[in-house]
Amino acid sequence: MKNSNVRTVVGFEVVRTLKSKAFWIGSFTAPLLILAVYGIAIASSMSGTQTIEDQAQTAFAFEYADASGIVQDNIATAMQGTKISDPAQGVEDVKSGKVEAFFAYPADPTKDPVTIAAADAGLIGSGKYDAVATGLLKASAATQVQSPTVLALLTGVISTTTTTYDNGEVSQGIGAAIVPAAFIVLFFMLVIVQGNRMLTATLEEKENRVTEMILTTISPTSLLVGKVIALIIIGLTQIVAMVAPVAILAFILAKMGKISSFDWSILVFDPTKMTFGVLLLLGGFFLFTATLVAIGAAMPTVKDAQGIFSAVIILAVMPIYVAMIVLTNPDSLIVQVFTFFPWTAPITAMARNALGTLPWWHGVIVVVLLFAATALMFRIAARLFQYGSVEYTKKLNLKVALGK
Amino acid sequence: MASDSLVHIENFRMDFGPLTVIRDLSFDVHAGETFGFLGSNGSGKTTTIRALLGIYIPTAGTLTINGRQFQPSQTGELGYLPEERGLYKKEPTLDTMVYFGKLKGMSASAARAWSLNYLERVGLPDKAKIRLDKLSGGEQQKVQLGVTIMNDPRLLILDEPTKGFDPVNRRMLMSIVEERKQAGATIVMVTHQMEDVERLCDRIILLKDGVARAYGTVTQVQESFGGTTVRIESERDIPPSSKYAVLTQTHGHAEISLATGVEPAAILQDLVTQGIGVSGFTPGRKSLESIFVEVYGAKEVD
Structure with a gap:
């Protein structure tokens, strides 16, 4: 095998390929597309997260009835909530436009769902009711935990480190x-x-x-x-x-x-x-x-x-x-x-x-x-x-x- | 094998599966001569050349160049223009020529200088950086010929060299071939152009169905295909006669082959006696074209 001719072939093939516009267009198109899609996904994700956060913080007048006894009135008041005792009245108030939403908390929220009646704010916009209803319940529940550590464990992420062994050696x-x-x-x-x-x-x-x-x-x-x-x-x-x-x-x-x-x-x-x-x-x-x-x-x-x-x-x-x-x-x-x-x-x-x-x-x-x-x-x-x-x-x- | 043989082919046989394409073919091409390799389509010429150049492995026989089986390492001695023409069409002309020059053992700078000089000579100086597929068919042929001769090879094998050339470019090509001949190169030319063969070739071989039908100098081959012929220019067609056979006849130009023992003068006298006006009467040997037609038949040649 004549090495110089092999080198000549390698040089010819590599140079003519690298000089080709199609090669570089093909090479950069894939990562650029990935980056573009990734960028759009991040932007959408950030936008979605922001929307949810905004929804959670959106202030609107609502009424609530609490059979669980968990909801703290002071927190609800701060969020423009008014406690009522008759769920049917709450629904009527929503229908009449007196308030924007009514939340009925069941006796055991871990088993039964929170019932929400609210003015239609569109498929996405109506998500704020769920955010405020659950947010109020969680904030109220958190006040009943005495230990900050327990509270952190319940609300935070628990990290672990694992060491495994293979034939007595750390794998x-x-x-x-x-x-x-x-x-x-x-x-x-x-x-x-x-x-x-x-x-x-x-x-x-x-x-x-x-x-x-x-x-x-x-x-x-x-x-x-x-x-x-x-x-x-x-x-x-x-x-x-x-x-x-x-x-x-x-x-x-x-x-x-x-x-x-x-x-x-x-x-x-x-x-x-x-x-x-x-x-x-x-x-x-x-x-x-x-x-x-x-x-x-x-x-x-x-x-x-x-x-x-x-x-x-x-x-x-x-x-x-x-x-x-x-x-x-x-x-x-x-x-x-x-x-x-x-x-x-x-x-x-x-x-x-x-x-x-x-x-x-x-x-x-x-x-x-x-x-x-x-x-x-x-x-x-x-x-x-x-x-x-x-x-x-x-x-x-x-x-x-x-x-x- | 003759001592001055550059190409030696002995008892060459080539089978493709059950099909035998070449049978027991033997011939030599002497150093410095121009050799005509003639045959109709499918007679085995290209197969023989491909086997000689190691592209096909022969079923039997010996095929050597300069005493040994051809290897690509001998490429510096060879210039080969195949019947199937082609180059890297998407590459610039100069890059392609330099690539082949390097493969043939030239340095990049020498190949580049030679190529630019050649392109200038054949009227393509402005095409050096142009992609080959942007060149006309004739221009691509010129580039291909340049690639063939760029290493000043001792042996040139040209398979149908004038195929696809217009008359002007054909003349230029043949002048380049003659130049190489003058420079001492050995030339093997596969062609159907009998004028070129008669003008350029020292010796020829005629191949039919994989078998040599004639081999030797042009004169030897002409003599082997019968005695005297006469070229006649007359006012009307030459009638048939038992004293001769009409080989070709078109518009007052005829070539006849005389029967054994018949003298040309007797034919001239017969024609005059029959009242046929004769303006030209040239005794000679049978033309290669006539021999070609005789061997392959008019239908096959067409």
């Missing part, structure tokens, strides 16, 4: 799963983002009738290696381009105190899990690249290749459909099959690696299987490329090509 918890799980995300993004590019990597040569000239300057294997290296560089660049804006915004918001900053100290970089994570990621990426390149080489056009492409992508993401079984029963037959079948292995094995349910020898077998399958698929892809790429207008006869 690493969720922090140990986050980093290896990131390889799943990386694999998923690489295959989804780069899949189409992998498929068209050689189809372009075929559709443009460039193959014959190319194959007299570089071997099919060297060309494919160059293209795969370029795909990795382009894929990583695209992931950085997609993640960076979100990460930068998150950093800025954390600095501004708008969101809570992430506690990086919980992350655990377990060398074994990291090693398996990297090997599974590379093995999986190479296998899918070789598979998609082989499909591209055997088909005359992108359109013809799309059907099989979809099937391969479904194979890659199929383990997600059994995610609950992977989480709860890693020894089940389906998880074992998915772990050792090369095209479903990457996500299954990476998930088990993250969760700590992948024994080291399983990991070794899967990695070997992935790289062996990759080598086989690369060989097939190179052969199909060599033959298929000069079959410009028809599907390749696999028997003829592989029989050579």
